Amino acid sequence: MLGKLIEFHSIGELPDSPITQGTTLWNPTGTWRSVRPIHMARLSPCLLGCPAGNPIETFIRRIEEGDIDGALAVIREENPFPGICGRVCFHPCERSCNRGSMDQPVAIHELERWVADHGSWRPTVSEKDKGKHVAIVGSGPAGLTAAYHLRRMGYGVTVFEKERELGGLLRYGIPSYRLPKDILDREINILREMEITFITGKTLNESDLDDEGFDAVLFAVGAQDFRNPRLVRQVGEGVWQALEFLKKVNESGITSLKGKVVVIGGGNAAIDAARCALRMGTEVTVAYRRMREDMPAFDDEIEAAVEEGVSFTFLAAPQVVKRDADGKVTGVGFTRTIPGEIDASGKHEVTIDPHDTFSIEAETVILATGEKPADLPWDVEPKSDTNLCETDRPNVFVAGDVVGTQRTVAYAIGWGKRAAVAIDSYLQSREVDFRKITLPGGEGISMRAYLGSFEIPDGEAVPFEEINEFYFPDVKRTKARQLPLKQRTAGFAEVVKGLSRPQALKEASRCFHCGDCVMCDNCLIFCPDVAITRTNDKEGYEVDLDHCKGCGICARECPRGAIVMVEEKI
């Protein structure tokens, strides 16, 4: 209201200029408004970029708050294996990071790894026993992830692994200089602590299903079959199939190789095999039939291989493994290929020029021309929409590389989550709408959304244009320390050393926190009408709509696009 009424009797009594010691609350400027600001939790692009549905922005915020366990808890609500992902994931999240449009993306994978290596949070298991038991065949990332989430929901879980040890591709496919075995064991041990039963050296027979009392079965058996039938005939003395080779190396079954090695292929298995062979003191050439840009292997891995001294030959199509009279491998015969247009897969089509042939000397040849899933056991048929993880039998489910085409750890974890959701909804006889728990435009699903502790915001991720760069000073992306080159190739010690605490905090501070209010008070400071205040619980803001004119300054000055101006409905 107007307050005390002052009467002036002459111009002289009037102050020199309009001064008030009252407020402007009497003037409800809110009536001028046609748009109103709304503080919104919006999607950040990193979250959508993660096939495993990692709540990246949230865990980085916990790091900034100094709450490492909180950060670890947030990740493990979705993804049981941050120590593994932080090391081996190809981090597509960083490609979608808005900071990349300003300088370089936040080093998300390094932060995830740092949280996993320094946090101590342990997952809890639902106190309410669901009274049902699930069998999971295969202990790779998909199978273990499904086991983890089902166990957390309160199911009994038994994992069957045909090999001697757990981990599948994580143990037998990925070399220890990328993923040390003790890190793998550390993360698997967390599942042991949750009382998941593990049976190794054994698979589950169809006949045992009822006897064992399993209510559902998940096949997450991976993809290990060799894909190139013409070359597979040449496997033998001196010629390896890449996954077999890596498995042997990982089991420490081979410790030395001789002479020159040719690796054929351009995927991650090829690079892994090449870098392993290099570590055994050989000279290694990777031969790929397309161009450098077409290689499916992760760029970081290719660059590391080049640094370490692996040679590359492109546009080389393998024709024959050459052997001498004694059957000893002497090299590989290639024909040159000619690159053409880019095909549907985004790679250059190549045509073989049969007249242009050449050889590369080698004592050992490793064939890394890709793998494919084996046929599913029990003559099970997946349903046509494989994303639902269902098969032609109601109690049998599939997940991971055995049905997926994107064969990476992050995708496998995503599969494991979907399988857990599918099995839970089957066992609880409940319909599940995957659209409601799938991150929009993204690949991953949100387990927290499925369990009801998180609501996926509507709309698209905050685009870079809505980030107010002014508030983000230049800070270069932190590069983790690496083992010196000489020490790297001398053995299988981990190459990347991880961040120090100051490095991690500095890197975390580079995060824009796209679309998520961090209570920076910018809106409150800039509001010309003093119409924004902190809520009583100090966990958010309130807009005084009696006085907010809808000028939009708060939204403009919000560093991270967490305020949206919405038109008033008339």
Next chain:
Amino acid sequence: MKKVLMGNFAASHGVRLSRAQVISAYPITPQTHVVEELSAMVARGELNAKFIKVESEHSALACCIAASVMGARVFTATSSHGLLLMHELLHWASGGRLPIVMVAVNRAIAPGWNIWNEQTDTLSQRDTGWIQLYCASNQEILDTVIQAFKLAETVKIPVMVIYDAFILSHTYEPVDIPDQGLIDTFLPPISNPEALTMEKAQAFGSVTNPDFHMEFRMKLHETYGRVFEEFEKLEEEYSAQIGRKYGIIEPYRCEDADLIMITAGSLAGPSRMVVDGLRKKGIRTGRIKLKLFRPFPSEALREALKPAKKILVLDRNLSPGTGGIFAHEVRAALKGDTRSIWAFVAGLGGRDITPDLIESMFFDALGAEVPISETIFKGVRL
């Protein structure tokens, strides 16, 4: 102490002697030296002031306004486009009754891009409520800056101290720098009991509805009436201590003059020379230098112009379609007067106004009873 100083440095010394507490400015030719030297003085510890760097003239004056509301003695300086960018805030300062002092160096306005002397920049700000004082020498600049603070703080109206680009700003002249002790006596520390303090919450420039806005404007207008006597009073005081006095107008040999020329700024010098020369030829001429332009000294002018048969006005500025701005103001002041007024516009955009050109204006007025046109452009090439 006498020093050879360019006009810009004379202004800096005036600000230093006035013990300004907050200075905020943005550099623009030909004003730059003024604040460059002041920032150096602050850095060297010769002036205990807060020097605020900003990204535009608009922000410079905004800073000055805030500091002045807090009760500080505040200074800024600008020129030409910088002054035009301040336009909105000029009103805020005068309407807020804030005793800010500004140096404005007269420079032409684009297009075409021109850094040289012309008075249109300050004259086009005549309705912003600022007092305007035009200077004719470097000594006058120094003295006027000091006087401006006293005047501004007495009537609570901001003051522009104005002088010509290059002709004064960049030209060296001997300048007497008064003792600090004398200036401290003349200009005691600023006091404003209504200033904003951390203890007393107040809002300034708040919404004023139709029921009072007009009264505030009336009050500002009426206070303007006091400027003549307050200025004369402080000039008496200043001359008693320092020994120099300029007057709101300076008539020269007008007592028996048939032709009197009115002009302002550095043109006061050459026009006086021309008057002396014509007197030698037996032509009775005089000239009036205008120092105070806002408020306009109509009464003093009417008095000084009494002997004249014809009145000449020399404008180094132009209000397109109207003519010279001083001439326009003189005509308004002489409303009802039947004497012919010869309104000359010359020297725009820094073109030289030579004594010969000024002399030819007197002969123009001698050679006809009435001017050939309302505005006469002189020294035009085409």
